[in-house]
Amino acid sequence: MLDINFIRAHRERVEDAIRNKGYADEIDLDHILQLDDERRNLSGKADELRRERNQIAGQMKNGKPEPALIERGKAIKQELAKLEGMLAEIETSYIKELKAVPNVYEDDVPVGLSEDENQVDEVVGEKPVFDFTPKNHYEIGLQRDWIDKERAAKVTGARFAYIKGDMVKLQMAVINFVMNSLTNEAIVAEIIKKHHLTGLSTKPFVTVLPPLMLRTEMYDAMDRLEPREDRYKIEGEELWLQGSAEHVLGSMHSGEIFDEAELPIRYLGYATSFRQEAGTYGKDMEGIIRMHQFDKLEMESFTTKETSRQEHELFVAIQRWLVEQLGLPYRVIKKCTYDIGKPDARGIDIEVWLPGQGKYRETHTADYMTDYQSRRLNTRVRRADGTLELVHTNDATAFALGRIMIAIIENYQQADGSIRIPEALRKYLDGKESL
RNA sequence: GGAAGCGUGGCCGAGUGGUUGAAGGCGCACGACUCGAAAUCGUGUAUGCAGAAAUGUAUCGGAGGUUCGAAUCCUCUCGCUUCCGCCA
Numbered sequence A: 001m002l003d004i005n006f007i008r009a010h011r012e013r014v015e016d017a018i019r020n021k022g023y024a025d026e027i028d029l030d031h032i033l034q035l036d037d038e039r040r041n042l043s044g045k046a047d048e049l050r051r052e053r054n055q056i057a058g059q060m061k062n063g064k065p066e067p068a069l070i071e072r073g074k075a076i077k078q079e080l081a082k083l084e085g086m087l088a089e090i091e092t093s094y095i096k097e098l099k100a101v102p103n104v105y106e107d108d109v110p111v112g113l114s115e116d117e118n119q120v121d122e123v124v125g126e127k128p129v130f131d132f133t134p135k136n137h138y139e140i141g142l143q144r145d146w147i148d149k150e151r152a153a154k155v156t157g158a159r160f161a162y163i164k165g166d167m168v169k170l171q172m173a174v175i176n177f178v179m180n181s182l183t184n185e186a187i188v189a190e191i192i193k194k195h196h197l198t199g200l201s202t203k204p205f206v207t208v209l210p211p212l213m214l215r216t217e218m219y220d221a222m223d224r225l226e227p228r229e230d231r232y233k234i235e236g237e238e239l240w241l242q243g244s245a246e247h248v249l250g251s252m253h254s255g256e257i258f259d260e261a262e263l264p265i266r267y268l269g270y271a272t273s274f275r276q277e278a279g280t281y282g283k284d285m286e287g288i289i290r291m292h293q294f295d296k297l298e299m300e301s302f303t304t305k306e307t308s309r310q311e312h313e314l315f316v317a318i319q320r321w322l323v324e325q326l327g328l329p330y331r332v333i334k335k336c337t338y339d340i341g342k343p344d345a346r347g348i349d350i351e352v353w354l355p356g357q358g359k360y361r362e363t364h365t366a367d368y369m370t371d372y373q374s375r376r377l378n379t380r381v382r383r384a385d386g387t388l389e390l391v392h393t394n395d396a397t398a399f400a401l402g403r404i405m406i407a408i409i410e411n412y413q414q415a416d417g418s419i420r421i422p423e424a425l426r427k428y429l430d431g432k433e434s435l
Numbered sequence B: 001g002g003a004a005g006c007g008u009g010g011c012c013g014a015g016u017g018g019u020u021g022a023a024g025g026c027g028c029a030c031g032a033c034u035c036g037a038a039a040u041c042g043u044g045u046a047u048g049c050a051g052a053a054a055u056g057u058a059u060c061g062g063a064g065g066u067u068c069g070a071a072u073c074c075u076c077u078c079g080c081u082u083c084c085g086c087c088a
Helices: A004-009 A011-020 A029-062 A067-099 A137-143 A149-155 A166-182 A185-194 A216-221 A245-249 A308-325 A372-377 A401-411
Strands: A119-124 A206-208 A213-215 A239-241 A257-259 A265-274 A293-303 A330-334 A346-354 A359-370 A380-382 A388-390 A392-400
Touching (some): A004 A011, A029 A067, A137 A401, A166 A185, A166 A265, A166 A308, A166 A392, A166 A401, A185 A308, A213 A216, A216 A239, A216 A372, A245 A265, A293 A308, A293 A401, A308 A330, A308 A346, A308 A359, A308 A392, A330 A359, A346 A401, A359 A372, A359 A401, A372 A392
Parallel strands (some): A206 A265
Antiparallel strands (some): A119 A330, A265 A293, A293 A392, A330 A346, A346 A359, A359 A392, A380 A388
């Protein structure tokens, strides 16, 4: 959620965000500001009544109850109830409308109302050359008996799979590789140095196995509950399956106040994520590109406002480093205003080359939220000078395991269906060179 | 799932209807004392909203109710603890 005072002071930027993120039809800023005025006005009147009420209560304390005061008290009570009723009504629509206003975006975010306006920022790595016709991951998965969607269809329906055999070991190897790398301060420091992110802390990540569910209230405060059709709700509970570890990591410090010295706080979460994939019927049906359930390693951090933009760049730098360590060709996409999320001030995707599909596919995303999420989560920091302010949040994929295994399998395939193992993963697979 | 108890400030803890945003202690900050420190003493030390400020107002897990007046009484709800049941 944005600060109403920010909206008033930066009206144009907010209007740009509303228009360029595609919310023009849904949001009426004038109305929100008008509601805010009414709200302040009523709240002032209510405060005045309460003041009188408290004063009367104070007078009553020492003497015997005076009929006149009691009468006045009763009148105040009635009047206040009326005012509070009106106030609650206004407040409800005010908050509802204010919540709907998207975050403003950074200057370098391309403006555009469709994902066609996303910009390819950089293309890195050599696409592999094969002396045979490369297969897609599903063909290889079937050949090697690594992926079983037939039985999954029987048990759970479409968009589920049993992953088996060496492919499971491959996933475990990727997990171990990432966990070991990002908890290593030297590696974080090296990436910071390489990308000239001077001034950023080299603090390594803390690994987390988070809960896979979260309450409606927290999900909503994260501003990731919508669209609900894409979420799984637990029947009879105010609980949802998370669609990304970010949802449970970002909300874990809700209502807390950090000391400035504790920041940055960096988490590396590993969790299975769940998505209904509403509105994608018939899309990406081959293999395991788009599943209802997939495992993911996710980065999340809490920082001060001065370092949050660089932290976002660090997250992208880490993503690139991870992809490069696996020797995968990729490109960096600067997402346009339409494609970054409602709470996001900037968003970068990384797309890895998939020879089996003959195209780049999104494997990573990095979101920079400024204080948009923390305002409703009420996650704050006490600065060295004693003042309180909202923290800034960042999240980013380390690896979406399903998609990164697709990338490894397709890029490292050999004519006989075996897979060469990227150097960086070998030590986690008994030193083997292929699977 | 059943039963009981409990949820107060950074922490501990008092407070069962009337200036209680809340005693006391710990912690922390500043000051005094000291060559310096410890000890001691003094002062200060929650957050939101409105306001330039003075100040006002709200907040004692959350929501609602009773009352002229609620941290205190009632209802619901969330969380924690203990016992029983079940269980990876």
